[in-house]
Amino acid sequence: MKKMDNRAIGFMDSGVGGLTVVREALRQLPLETVYFIGDQARLPYGPRSSAEVQQFSEQMAAFLMKKNIKMLVIACNTATAAALDDLKEKLPIPVIGVISPGSRAALKVTKNRRIGVIGTEGTVKSHAYEQAILAKDNSVKVFSLACPKFVSLVESNAYKSSVAKKVVAETLQYFENKNVDTLVLGCTHYPLLRPIIQDVMGDEVRLIDSGAETIGTVSALLDYFDIAKDANGDQQTNAYYTTASPASFNQIASQWLKFEVQAQKTQIKQLKLEVSDNG
Amino acid sequence: MKKMDNRAIGFMDSGVGGLTVVREALRQLPLETVYFIGDQARLPYGPRSSAEVQQFSEQMAAFLMKKNIKMLVIACNTATAAALDDLKEKLPIPVIGVISPGSRAALKVTKNRRIGVIGTEGTVKSHAYEQAILAKDNSVKVFSLACPKFVSLVESNAYKSSVAKKVVAETLQYFENKNVDTLVLGCTHYPLLRPIIQDVMGDEVRLIDSGAETIGTVSALLDYFDIAKDANGDQQTNAYYTTASPASFNQIASQWLKFEVQAQKTQIKQLKLEVSDNG
Numbered sequence: 001m002k003k004m005d006n007r008a009i010g011f012m013d014s015g016v017g018g019l020t021v022v023r024e025a026l027r028q029l030p031l032e033t034v035y036f037i038g039d040q041a042r043l044p045y046g047p048r049s050s051a052e053v054q055q056f057s058e059q060m061a062a063f064l065m066k067k068n069i070k071m072l073v074i075a076c077n078t079a080t081a082a083a084l085d086d087l088k089e090k091l092p093i094p095v096i097g098v099i100s101p102g103s104r105a106a107l108k109v110t111k112n113r114r115i116g117v118i119g120t121e122g123t124v125k126s127h128a129y130e131q132a133i134l135a136k137d138n139s140v141k142v143f144s145l146a147c148p149k150f151v152s153l154v155e156s157n158a159y160k161s162s163v164a165k166k167v168v169a170e171t172l173q174y175f176e177n178k179n180v181d182t183l184v185l186g187c188t189h190y191p192l193l194r195p196i197i198q199d200v201m202g203d204e205v206r207l208i209d210s211g212a213e214t215i216g217t218v219s220a221l222l223d224y225f226d227i228a229k230d231a232n233g234d235q236q237t238n239a240y241y242t243t244a245s246p247a248s249f250n251q252i253a254s255q256w257l258k259f260e261v262q263a264q265k266t267q268i269k270q271l272k273l274e275v276s277d278n279g
Numbered sequence: 280m281k282k283m284d285n286r287a288i289g290f291m292d293s294g295v296g297g298l299t300v301v302r303e304a305l306r307q308l309p310l311e312t313v314y315f316i317g318d319q320a321r322l323p324y325g326p327r328s329s330a331e332v333q334q335f336s337e338q339m340a341a342f343l344m345k346k347n348i349k350m351l352v353i354a355c356n357t358a359t360a361a362a363l364d365d366l367k368e369k370l371p372i373p374v375i376g377v378i379s380p381g382s383r384a385a386l387k388v389t390k391n392r393r394i395g396v397i398g399t400e401g402t403v404k405s406h407a408y409e410q411a412i413l414a415k416d417n418s419v420k421v422f423s424l425a426c427p428k429f430v431s432l433v434e435s436n437a438y439k440s441s442v443a444k445k446v447v448a449e450t451l452q453y454f455e456n457k458n459v460d461t462l463v464l465g466c467t468h469y470p471l472l473r474p475i476i477q478d479v480m481g482d483e484v485r486l487i488d489s490g491a492e493t494i495g496t497v498s499a500l501l502d503y504f505d506i507a508k509d510a511n512g513d514q515q516t517n518a519y520y521t522t523a524s525p526a527s528f529n530q531i532a533s534q535w536l537k538f539e540v541q542a543q544k545t546q547i548k549q550l551k552l553e554v555s556d557n558g
Contacts, residue, residue: 028387030416100502104495108307132502137309138510216383217499223379223411224500231417 005227008033008236009218010064011075012057014045015155015242016252017189018075021098021211023257025073026238028215029222031229033236035067036075039268040244044151045078046120046187053122057083061091062271063241070227073218074098075211077119077186081126090275094221099123101217102184102210103132109206110140110182116175116205117144118197119186120151129186143178147171147187154189157252159196168196175201184208192256241266284506287312287515288497289343290354291336293324294434294521295531296468297354300377300490302536304352305517307494308501310508312515314346315354318547319523323430324357325399325466332401336362340370341550342520349506352497353377354490356398356465360405369554373500378402380496381463381489382411388485389419389461395454395484396423397476398465399430408465422457426450426466433468436531438475447475454480463487471535520545 009025011018015038022036037060039045045053057079061072072087072095074080080097088095106115117129124146133142149171153164175183183201185191188211198207222228242249246263253261288304290297294317301315316339318324324332336358340351351366351374353359359376367374385394396408403425412421428450432443454462462480464470467490477486501507519542521528532540 028383094503096503101499104307104498104502108495135507135510136498216387216495217503219383219415220380220496220499221503223383224373224375224496228414231414 003226004230005070006229006233007068007070008035009071009073010067010069011036011073012060012064012079013038013076013188014078015040015043015151015189016249016256017151017154017187018211019253019256020188020191020209021073021075021214024212024215025218026257029219031231033229034238035064035069036239037063037241037266037268038243038249040155040242040249042243043155044120045076046122046148046151048122050082050122050126053079053082054086057087058273059268059271061087062273063266063268065091065273069093071096071218071221073214075188077188077210078122081123081128090273094225096214096217096221098188098210098214099128100132101213102186102208103129103136105208105213106182106184107133107136107140109208112179112181113140114178114180115140115142116178116180116183117142117186118147118183118190119144121146121148123186129184143175143180145171145174150193151187151189154192157248159192164193165196168193169200172197172200180205182206182208184210186210240264243268282505283509284349285508285512286347286349287314288350288352289346289348290315290352291339291343291358292317292355292467293357294319294322294430294468295528295535296430296433296466297490298532298535299467299470299488300352300354300493303491303494304497305536308498310510312508313517314343314348315518316342316520316545316547317522317528319434319521319528321522322434323399324355325401325427325430327401329361329401329405332358332361333365336366337552338547338550340366341552342545342547344370344552348372350375350497350500352493354467354493356467356489357401360402360407369552373504375493375496375500377467377489377493378407379411380492381465381487382408382415384487384492385461385463386412386415386419388487391458391460392419393457393459394419394421395457395459395462396421396465397426397462397469398423400425400427402465408463422454422459424453429472430466430468433471436527438471443472444475447472448479451476451479459484461485461487463489465489518543522547
């Protein structure tokens with residue numbers, strides 16, 4: 001007899017980007033309950049120091065732990081690079097980041113072994129993708145590029161604008177002579193820019209949505225630890241939280257998830273992660 | 280700093296079928312070391328009782344544990360259905376079966392929510408696939424069919440023969456009016472029959488190779504537990520063992536893996552699984 005665990009899965013991000021991960025969770029794991037928090041008040045995370053991102057990540061994790069989650073998904077590449085190891089060690093529940101799944105997917109897809117990675121400054125500076133990819137296959141060539149303007153395009157709801165097209169085209173010029181056949185969208189905000197990015201890179205380049213790939217790992221770990229939700233258990237309500245005003249969050253979230261989202265505003269600045277005995 | 284673990288990953292099957300999983304491991308995880316055992320002396324497992332398959336599985340696991348593996352992959356659906364829960368509980372290392380990954384992949388792929396599953400009598404009788412699939416999405420319809428003749432076609436190296444074509448076509452008639460858009464190859468021997476099965480089912484039906492899907496989970500757990508092999512560590516030699524004569528094993532293995540395989544003959548009948556303190 002399986003154990004089952006009907007608690008929610010927690011997702012956290014600096015802003016709306018993590019919703020690209022949530023959308024995949026709703027699709028692949030329709031029975032699971034989702035709690036999401038976006039720290040929009042302190043966005044963007046990309047230019048911040050690793051120590052600061054780690055502190056903010058601990059605050060988001062503390063908020064979700066109080067909501068009694070069974071698993072934590074760091075649906076943000078910058079926070080994964082800065083805080084995954086720390087949170088894995090401290091929390092008594094499984095903690096999953098987006099970098100390993102994205103790296104695995106890129107390695108599975110590439111044919112010419114030339115992989116591009118785009119992300120925030122924090123993610124690119126951490127070299128987390130290079131390390132994860134080369135640890136599995138050191139014959140691969142990785143080209144990483146920080147795209148500091150992309151997150152703001154998404155958070156300001158300008159991700160379909162002509163400005164977005166111009167910024168993306170200019171930024172990705174870097175790849176013109178790199179001959180990559182695979183590009184990792186190493187920031188969970190970037191899938192909202194996907195049509196533009198694909199257009200600039202050309203149809204022959206495979207884009208890897210690190211967040212969507214992550215749900216495969218979430219699903220595998222739910223099975224591995226026997227903590228999937230009981231299919232016959234009560235339906236529970238998903239909940240969305242933002243540290244800033246919900247208005248713009250709701251607008252982007254509702255567009256992206258294709259149903260009406262009503263986020264709740266919350267404070268997390270003063271929270272401290274209580275380290276468990278298991279930690 | 281990552282922990283790393285340079286020990287081998289153990290794979291076990293009733294015969295050569297598990298090599299379809301090994302092939303994917305060699306492709307996706309080229310740095311890892313593989314130890315494989317096929318219990319060809321007591322093949323096929325399909326018609327045997329669950330208790331007997333569990334006993335045989337424990338003997339194979341005991342053999343691999345003595346070789347000091349870091350992870351065990353039950354590369355056999357029949358043995359997964361009969362022994363996964365038991366071995367997961369008893370062994371101090373991660374143990375992975377092929378049924379959960381196959382089920383997840385089928386759910387990801389199906390559009391009309393009608394999924395076929397083919398496997399041995401043991402696997403089909405266990406209802407393990409139905410249970411795994413419906414636990415995640417109870418709106419799906421699952422059609423399961425035991426194909427008792429398929430394993431012998433593969434083990435006798437007749438898997439490309441006209442006899443194989445006839446047997447597969449006759450057996451799969453069952454699906455004629457079932458309108459499935461996805462078919463799980465719920466036995467690791469079946470990927471060797473894949474071209475014939477695809478031909479009979481038609482191009483529009485997506486075949487899921489449960490074994491190949493399993494390597495995604497293996498890779499995810501290597502990352503999750505920080506036990507991937509150090510890319511800069513010494514290269515180690517993969518090893519193949521069979522409980523019967525190596526001649527026919529080597530022939531099929533070399534064809535399938537596309538390099539010369541020299542299996543060693545070994546005895547496992549008298550082995551007992553020593554239950555660890557962690558178990």
